[in-house]
Amino acid sequence: MLDLAVLGLLKEGDLHGYELNKRLKALVGGYATSFGALYPALARLERSGWVRSTAEAPAVEAPAVETDDDAVAARTRRNRRRSGRTKAGRTRKVYRITQEGESHFLELLQEDAGNERRFRLQLAFCRFLTPDRRLELLELRRAHLMSVQAKGRRDPEQSTDPYVRSLFQRDRERLEHDLAWLDQLIADERRNQQGDPGAGPTHP
Amino acid sequence: MLDLAVLGLLKEGDLHGYELNKRLKALVGGYATSFGALYPALARLERSGWVRSTAEAPAVEAPAVETDDDAVAARTRRNRRRSGRTKAGRTRKVYRITQEGESHFLELLQEDAGNERRFRLQLAFCRFLTPDRRLELLELRRAHLMSVQAKGRRDPEQSTDPYVRSLFQRDRERLEHDLAWLDQLIADERRNQQGDPGAGPTHP
DNA sequence: GGTTACATGTAACTAGTTACATGATTAG
DNA sequence: CTAATCATGTAACTAGTTACATGTAACC
Numbered sequence: 001m002l003d004l005a006v007l008g009l010l011k012e013g014d015l016h017g018y019e020l021n022k023r024l025k026a027l028v029g030g031y032a033t034s035f036g037a038l039y040p041a042l043a044r045l046e047r048s049g050w051v052r053s054t055a056e057a058p059a060v061e062a063p064a065v066e067t068d069d070d071a072v073a074a075r076t077r078r079n080r081r082r083s084g085r086t087k088a089g090r091t092r093k094v095y096r097i098t099q100e101g102e103s104h105f106l107e108l109l110q111e112d113a114g115n116e117r118r119f120r121l122q123l124a125f126c127r128f129l130t131p132d133r134r135l136e137l138l139e140l141r142r143a144h145l146m147s148v149q150a151k152g153r154r155d156p157e158q159s160t161d162p163y164v165r166s167l168f169q170r171d172r173e174r175l176e177h178d179l180a181w182l183d184q185l186i187a188d189e190r191r192n193q194q195g196d197p198g199a200g201p202t203h204p
Numbered sequence: 205m206l207d208l209a210v211l212g213l214l215k216e217g218d219l220h221g222y223e224l225n226k227r228l229k230a231l232v233g234g235y236a237t238s239f240g241a242l243y244p245a246l247a248r249l250e251r252s253g254w255v256r257s258t259a260e261a262p263a264v265e266a267p268a269v270e271t272d273d274d275a276v277a278a279r280t281r282r283n284r285r286r287s288g289r290t291k292a293g294r295t296r297k298v299y300r301i302t303q304e305g306e307s308h309f310l311e312l313l314q315e316d317a318g319n320e321r322r323f324r325l326q327l328a329f330c331r332f333l334t335p336d337r338r339l340e341l342l343e344l345r346r347a348h349l350m351s352v353q354a355k356g357r358r359d360p361e362q363s364t365d366p367y368v369r370s371l372f373q374r375d376r377e378r379l380e381h382d383l384a385w386l387d388q389l390i391a392d393e394r395r396n397q398q399g400d401p402g403a404g405p406t407h408p
Numbered sequence: 409g410g411t412t413a414c415a416t417g418t419a420a421c422t423a424g425t426t427a428c429a430t431g432a433t434t435a436g
Numbered sequence: 437c438t439a440a441t442c443a444t445g446t447a448a449c450t451a452g453t454t455a456c457a458t459g460t461a462a463c464c
Contacts, residue, residue: 002451016415017415018414029371029375031452031453036417036418036452037451037453039416092414092416093416123370123371124368127367157230163327163389166385167324177381205424206423206424220443221444235425236425238425239444240424241425243444243445243446247445294432295444296442297443
């Protein structure tokens with residue numbers, strides 16, 4: 001899972017571990033993201049040849065908006081200027097995605113559809129897919145959710161416990177909401193594929 | 205996590221692994237439940253003294269409604285009658301929760317509030333808590349969700365990518381829905397604690 | 409002068425998945 | 437006769453968490 005997230009983030013620009021962790025935190029809703037998972041993952045990605053690291057030299061493409069973080073970074077760059085040390089203490093290792101990493105990323109971006117967390121990441125990076133692949137991803141997810149829904153209808157939970165009933169009621173509502181959301185995304189996708197290519201999903 | 209689920213299910217009646225797995229599947233929404241996790245868990249629970257197993261002798265309290273499964277079981281019981289063998293091939297190991305298991309269960313039923321999966325199970329078994337403990341559980345979960353919401357408002361995601369934006373929009377909606385649901389549960393809980401003790405949560 | 413943020417890593421642990429091995433019984 | 441269901445288990449793997457170790461530098 002982390003592989004997908006890391007490669008996706010590196011596709012937008014070179015980054016070091018600490019910064020990756022921050023962006024990861026923002027991206028993955030729900031669970032934690034920890035250095036204890038990230039650093040070993042980066043080492044693994046490098047062994048596999050999907051990323052390459054260099055000490056410092058952060059070729060960070062500055063985003064349009066200068067965030068707090070970028071402001072700090074700029075100040076630091078002024079203050080620095082000696083050796084491979086950074087703003088604070090240790091040397092940073094800046095990671096860059098390789099050619100092989102890019103193709104591996106595109107594979108990861110498509111496989112499956114059943115895994116909630118994976119789908120989240122896939123959607124977050126689906127702009128890197130071709131329009132038809134993207135549509136396929138959404139349709140696959142939709143099919144998965146529909147099958148979950150169908151299964152729920154086949155053998156309905158009929159617990160007598162009010163808390164359990166309430167829980168399952170919420171499940172059904174969440175499922176419906178998710179399906180409606182997906183349908184909207186799919187509809188937007190289809191519209192943009194034919195008519196006006198360039199517009200993104202609608203959001204009221 | 206499995207510990208909580210297994211102990212909770214065993215509190216309602218003795219069960220063997222295979223049957224536990226089926227009930228688990230119905231209970232945990234979202235993820236899979238596998239024998240590969242369950243059987244080792246049962247072994248661990250037994251080593252810890254929280255459950256005890258006996259070969260066969262299923263003292264299954266028949267539920268009010270005779271399900272397909274119970275019908276099959278009844279038929280089988282008629283057809284059987286020789287040795288510790290069951291309906292199909294292998295001897296079943298029937299698990300029963302112990303006294304120590306019960307108190308351990310009550311501990312598990314309360315700790316934390318941040319873990320989504322755990323909370324799900326806690327709610328599913330919260331009928332075994334005292335009313336005030338139950339209310340505490342709901343309030344803790346609510347506090348957790350509120351803090352997530354607050355954090356989201358402090359540093360709002362402002363991605364330019366429409367898919368990412370849509371994703372975060374769904375996150376916010378889901379959070380709101382969950383909070384409303386929890387508030388309803390809490391309100392019901394309070395009402396029942398004072399006025400009419402015995403009625404469960406309302407569900408429109 | 410203490411807290412927070414920066415920065416990288418390891419080790420031990422928690423939690424669940426996939427695939428395999430084995431074998432009986434029953435329904436179609 | 438064959439596919440599905442019942443039944444228990446192991447091994448290897450995937451994925452993430454918590455706690456620790458280590459040290460700098462900026463902020464108040």
